[in-house]
Amino acid sequence: MNKKWWLSFLVISLSLLMLIGCTKKTSKEAKKNEEVTLKMLIAVDEEVFNNRFKEQIDDAFPKINLELMEGNPADADQLQELFAKGEVPDIITVAFHENQQNIAMWVASATHLPLIAPVDGINFDMVTTPVWKDLPNTGPSAVALSFNITKQSKHPDEAFKVIVHLASPEGQKVLSRAGSPPTIEDM
Helix, strand or coil, X not given: CHHHHHHHHHHHHHHHHHHHHHHCCCHHHHHHCCCEEEEEECCCCHHHHHHHHHHXXXXXXXXXXXXXXXXXXXXXXXXXXXXXCCCCCCEEEECCCCCCCCCCCCCCCHHHHHHHCCCCCCXXXXXXXXXXXXXXXXXXXCCCCEEEECCCCCCHHHHHHHHHHHHCHHHHHHHHHCCCCCCCCCX
């Protein structure tokens, strides 16, 4: 009877362990089902942010909440302040580098004006881009925004998914309709 009892105990224990092991989610599976908030630092207002980024990310990734961190990503002092407070963006855009105020000509679209406007002491004007007689239908394209994942991001995998989506044909269509120049040739 003693052997029979131990054998029954062993079979029941192993069965329970297998049942628990098979039904328990791995940490990656559990993370897939968690809602994640990503903060994007970009120099646009809430309306532009929603139209270009948030709404399409909400549709593509229901478990990812994309939030706007207002500020100028090109302002090093502001970035240091944010990081010192522990307010770390997951995604940051950089389009206008450093405040050296020594650019003779910068080809950009009106969507880049918020990057220039907050720079103290900058003196700028706008004109049309040059046209060449021998290339009448040729002109420069606007520089696309570069998206970067900060190394301090707590959710780098999700941030990468957002960037991949924004670079995809579907994401580029949304951005193009909202006024951002597409980076894909056939758009």
